[in-house]
Amino acid sequence: MISYDQALERLLAHTRRLPGESRSPVDSLGCVLARDVRSPMDLPSFDHAAMDGYALSARQPLAAGSEHLVVGSQAAGDAARASQGIACEIMTGARLPDGLDAVVAVERTQWLARGDDGTPARIRLLDTLAAGYNVRYAGSDVAKGALVVAAGTRIEPAHVMLLAALGVTSVEVVRQPRVAIIGTGKELLADPTQPLADEQIHHSNGPYLRAAFAAAGVQVLSCETLDDTASHYREAVVRAREAGADLIVSTGAVSMGRYDFVPDTLQTLGAELLFHKVAIRPGKPMLAAMLGDATLVLALPGTPMAVAVGFRFFAAPVLRAWAGQGSEAVLHAVLDTPQQAKPGLRHFLRARLGQGSDGRLHASLLKLQQPFRIQPFAEAGAWVLLGEDAGDCLPGMLVEIASLHPGGPLSVSTIRDMNCQGTPI
Structure with missing residues (x-):
């Protein structure tokens, strides 16, 4: 069994930046x-007015109370025009007439005379006007x-x-990464329109992974649900490779039980094993392998939160590496909930976030952290990560946090049950 950092290092060592394409x-x-x-x-590509008003030449500041003739009007989209230095009525976004370099807002002028057509002919400035005022310059x-x-x-x-x-x-x-998803387990019912038999459960890992990868900009080639048969798994892996999958993610059949056939099946396909078993909770039986030099396989335990952890903290870094992105920034929050972490394991825990009275970001761990529970995942706003040597974690200590989904925001679904009575962020 290896540490999370070692497992991630081995994964990323087998990634390469994907090619580009024009769009x-x-x-x-x-x-x-x-x-x-x-x-x-x-x-902008030309100097233009920031508001409706009058364009003037103000290379020398124009004093409040000064009076100016107004000749012509310039609207957005009108061609450039010469001004001979005389004030010009101008609209927001209109190009400044040549020779004019400032705009006074309509409401900061007084009309003194109108033309025959009712347009302003003479104005008085209510404020001093300098060059560049209310002008958006090119570039x-x-x-x-x-x-x-x-x-x-x-x-x-x-x-x-x-x-x-x-x-x-x-x-x-x-180029979008291409992924194939394989769910194993004869108890899984893939079609939710069909009634459940007594021994069946609805397949949730496949829909979750499909949605999570799609949200991350990944092309999902297929999402299959198989029974507990090694030959069927082998056939699905071969289909995924032939379809051009960069990544194959399977769930279930990866531990040490009699029906856990994934490790042996991948070996018969000539896969290079990168690791099997990682010192994490949840998801310890996780396996990674390379098929040839182009297809990565992540075999995850079938427990829902082990799948969520496998996607967020193993698949997501691979996606970033394929895109030429660096590692994610490390974020922290103040822990409000005591936690006793088992030594030697990296823990991934679901939490709610809020802003405390101290103005800092606080994390409150959800009470039900068992890996089979899905409801707390839907209620969480972030992951809290506790290191292998975290030990007893007391309220007030800083802990590492991560968004629930790669590239997603840190969010607050609710702050009930939080010890900090703060404002949601």
Whole structure:
């Protein structure tokens, strides 16, 4: 049995960055950028008004009370025009007429005269006006050639907005990883529309993994449910490899019982064993292997929280490595619930989060941590990680925390039962 850190090191040593592919920014949502994107233009691309008002030349500050003739009007989308230094009515977003360099808001002026068409012809300033006031300069948001999105960034809607504003039509993103999911156990009922027999349970690990991988931007090739037959498992693994799976995740049949056929079956396929059994709770019987040089296998115990831990703390780091991303930042919270951790094991515990009266982030462990329980997982806001030498963990100590799902926020479902009577975050 090896430690969690050793297991993760062996996994990541067998990963390689996946190739890139070209996509439009909209079609790249949720994908990871493979190459830096630099701005092809200034943003804004021209000097323009930040609000409705009057554009003037204020190279020398214009005093409050000064009066100015107004000639013409400039709306957003109008072509550039010369001004001869005379004030011009201007609308928000409109390009500044040549020679003008400041904008006074309508409400900070007094009309003195109107033209025949009712438009302002002469105004008085209520405040001193200096050059650059209420002007958005070209390149003040993004300068041409500047790095706007770095490789390794997961594309979010805000990135799509930025890339669209810059006129970027395609970006290179990392190819989506391809995963095949195999659930084993003759007690599993895969079709929830069918009635359960007395000896059956609904299959929840497969739907969970399918949803979790999809949310992480992974292409799920298949999700099969098999009985406890080694030959059927072997056939499913072969199908997954032939379909081009980068990762095969199976659940069940990985421990030491008579029906735990996964280790021997992978060996008959020529797999290179990376590890079998990790000093963690839950999920100790976990196995990892390589099939050839392109397909990684993670064989997880069938207990629901062992599956959740296997995905979050083993599969997720592999996905980051394939995308060229570094390791996740380590986050901490103040523990509010005492916990006695068994020495020698890395513990992954479900918790709720809240902001304490001290202004710090607090974690309260859920009372029911048994690995078969799913309801607490749905109620949790984060994982709490306790190291192998954590020992007796007392309230007030700092503990490492992680989001429930890779790339997801730390969240609070509820703060009831929390010792800190704070404000949810």
